Amino acid sequence: MGRKGMALMVVLTTLILVSGIGTLLFLRTLNEMRHSQLDEKIVQTLMLARAGALVGGGFLSGPLRDQLDALVQGQASTTSCWALGGGDCSAQEPDPILTAQALNNLARALQDRVDQLTCNQDFSPEAGLSITLRVHFTDSACGQTLPTGIQLPPGRFVEGAPRSANQAATQTYALPFVLVAQGGAGIYRRNVVVQGEYRFTLGRSSFARYALFTHIHTLPNGTDIWFTDGTLFDGPVHTNTYFRFYRRPWFGGPVTSAGCTNPSQDGQACGSQRAGAYFYGQGFLSPTQMQPSPSAPVVTNRYGTHAPTFAGGIDWQASFIPLPQNAQDQKAAAQNGGLYFSQGVMSLKLSFQCENANGAKVACDTPQAIKYQYIEAQICQNRACNRVQREVYRYTEGGPLEKEQNNGRFQTVRPSFNGVIYVDGGVESLEGPGRNGNQPTPALASFAQITVAASGTIRIQGDLTYEIPPCTSPSRRNPDGTITPANCPNSQAQNILGIYSQDGDVLIGENAPDNVQIHATLMSSSGVVAVENYNRTRARGTAYLLGGIIEKYYGAFGTFNSTTGQQQTGYGRTFVYDPRLRRGLAPPFFPTTGKDQVLAVTLFAYGQREQLY
Structure with missing residues (x-):
């Protein structure tokens, strides 16, 4: 083999080696x-x-x-x-x-x-x-x-x-x-x-867990109540009787109906039960008659399409829940660790303020400021309540309950306060501290947890709001029909108020301001939560409620022109459910249902x- 042949072999061998190495590297x-x-x-x-x-x-x-x-x-x-x-x-x-x-x-x-x-x-x-x-x-x-x-x-x-x-x-x-x-x-x-x-x-x-609870889902005079397009409830809704649906009401929490056909007037018995609901223009339908399913019924007739949304589920055969027979638990709690008034109260005012060590009012962000929750009562001294006695109480977070003396100093009357105020009689005026311009001044301090209970009627005559409200806007229906739930960024807030009448009503009184704001759970075992003389007062804007309503009958807030939708008397409603209630937070010693809750x-x-x- 010549030099050229040897050179070619070397080149080929080299190429093969390089190619192999390259392949291996690749x-x-x-x-x-x-x-x-x-x-x-x-x-x-x-x-x-x-x-x-x-x-x-x-x-x-x-x-x-x-x-x-x-x-x-x-x-x-x-x-x-x-x-x-x-x-x-x-x-x-x-x-x-x-x-x-x-x-x-x-x-x-x-x-x-x-x-x-x-x-x-x-x-x-x-x-x-x-x-x-x-x-x-x-x-x-x-x-x-x-x-x-x-x-x-x-x-x-x-x-x-x-x-x-x-x-x-x-x-x-x-x-x-x-x-x-x-x-x-x-x-x-x-x-x-x-x-x-x-x-x-x-x-x-607790009954406080409900956004709405009715024993009999009609007005006291028997007038039917219909849930409509304007119905937006974020929390649990229950009735011991039946619901009625018109168009597209929306429910974000669980909806339950016991279907009692003959509920007792004392709220203690159900009578026979029949599962189902009424749909406008259609009448009563049992769950087996609801199409396409009991959880998403749709009824279309000449009055439109009636299709309630049950985002939190629906139970047409829920258990009957009796209303409390008395307020003995709240009365005993007030006598043993709260405030007990043996006569009716002309006025009860809730407010808070911050003070320095010398008792002077200061801004709450002032160093060493002490925040006090105040309770001011005008107590009836006779049955006609034409003689009253003023009493002022206050307490701090975790501190004793103090009473103002004649010399203006405060003296401890209880080592601690359990949050219950009970009145043997009615409360003619329950309110907060008034307004600053058009805005309510908060009535409950960030730490305050209070239940105002009475045997008689309680009239709310002013705004009652929290220092830290859990929610800042209500649910709303968008133009495309979707629902934007309420905005509730302060779910860890601790201030809470319950207002409970055993034998009377809870009324928004005739002296309450326009567009009244109430942060509380309102309950009447024997009557209604309603606007006083709702059909005889002028149009007063919207009642904004953050909390829930529990009542024997459904209470009216106002009247509207059925053709134009324009408000004629009383208040319109904007209800915002307090989501903390569903997680177990409740006003102190608020009535319980006899059922268990997580x-x-x-x-x-x-x-x-x-x-x-």
């Missing part, structure tokens, strides 16, 4: 790129799965709590000393076997609610990525079994005390759960599995593991 680069992409996807899907676990925690403590509360209302005992399970009332805890059985039934019902809210739902806010959840309270969730190697123990009683006839103790129970959060990016998947306990505390449900939920995570697919 393949190695591709492999490294693949590993780099895989590492990136592993990290990305892991972050998504972890985010999903956080979403799941928010779901368990938020939307699922509402579902649990609805189930507890139906499943917890109203007569036993133990809410769930049963057993010896002299024991320190309920029978563990009975409790496990009751909690197992609750878990199965809760699993159905969980699956409806989570299965086939993508919780990722970004296209191309996915976050899915499934939550196990039973062995199967979203059609899938528990992850390998994990089992669910039975539910259990955690702590609490048995109830007696005069003591509504709280009780805490636990449901074990497994949360599987999966993050996805393309073909890549990663799971985070969290195992723990879902603990919930039960206590007697007062608090707590998540305990016992372990977490990650899985790569």
Whole structure:
């Protein structure tokens, strides 16, 4: 072979070697790129799965709590000393076997609610990525079994005390759960599995939890009340009788109807029950007659389409809830740790102010300022109430209740104040401190929690507002028909007011200002929450209520021209439900329903593991 041949062989060999090395380098680069992409996807899907676990925690403590509360209302005992399970009332805890059985039934019902809210739902806010959840309270969730190697123990009683006839103790129970959060990016998947306990505390449900409650859903004279396009309720709505629907009312919370055909006048008995509701121009329909379904009925006739929205669910066969027979609990609370007035009260004024150490009024942001909640009463000295005595009380957060003396100094009359003011008689005028221009001056300090209860009628003659209102705007219906719920950014606010009449009405009085603002839950066991002489006073703007209304009959606020819609007398209504009430916050010693409510939920995570697919 010549030099040229040898040179060619060397060149070819070199090319082959270089090509091989290049190929190896190229393949190695591709492999490294693949590993780099895989590492990136592993990290990305892991972050998504972890985010999903956080979403799941928010779901368990938020939307699922509402579902649990609805189930507890139906499943917890109203007569036993133990809410769930049963057993010896002299024991320190309920029978563990009975409790496990009751909690197992609750878990199965809760699993159905969980699956409806989570299965086939993508919780990722970004296209191309996915976050899915499934939550196990039973062995199967979203059609899938528990992850390998994990089992669910039975539910259990955690702590609490048995109830007696005069003591509504709280009780805490636990449901074990497994949360599987999966993050996805393309073909890549990663799971985070969290195992723990879902603990919930039960206590007697307060009437304050309702946005609207009626024993008989008519005016006192028997006039029918219709929910219309203008009806927007964010919170729970209940009647012991029937609802009537015209056009498209909207309900953001659970709606329940007991369907009592002959409810007693004393609010204690239901008579026979018939499930269903009235639709304008159609008459009464039972759930089986509602199309396309009882949860979303639609009736179309010559008067339009009548299709109420039940965003929080509907129960046409809810339990009858009796109204309180007396106000003895509130009276006793006032006598033992609050303020008790044995005669009617001409006026009751709530206000607060900040003072320095010398008692001078100062701005509340002044260093060392002391904030006092004031209660000023003009107390009737005879039955005609033409002689009155002025008394002034005040207290600070966690401090004693003090009474003003003749020398202007304040003296402690109770080491602490339980928040209850009870009047044996009526309250002719309940109001706040007045207005600054057109704006109400707040009546309740940020820490104040007060219930004003009376045996007779209570007249609200002025604005009553919170220093820190939980909500800043009402729900509204948009031009396209969608609903923007109320804006409630201050859900941790603690100021709260309840106004309760046992044998009278709660009235917005004739001296109340135009566009009156009331932050409170209002309740009348024997009458109505209404505007005094609603059909004989001039048009006075809108009554803005932040809280809820509980009443025997539906109370009227004003009248409108049926043709033009123009207000003729009284007030229009703007109701905003206080969402804190549904989570268990209530005015002190406010009447309870005899049913249980979820007062608090707590998540305990016992372990977490990650899985790569």
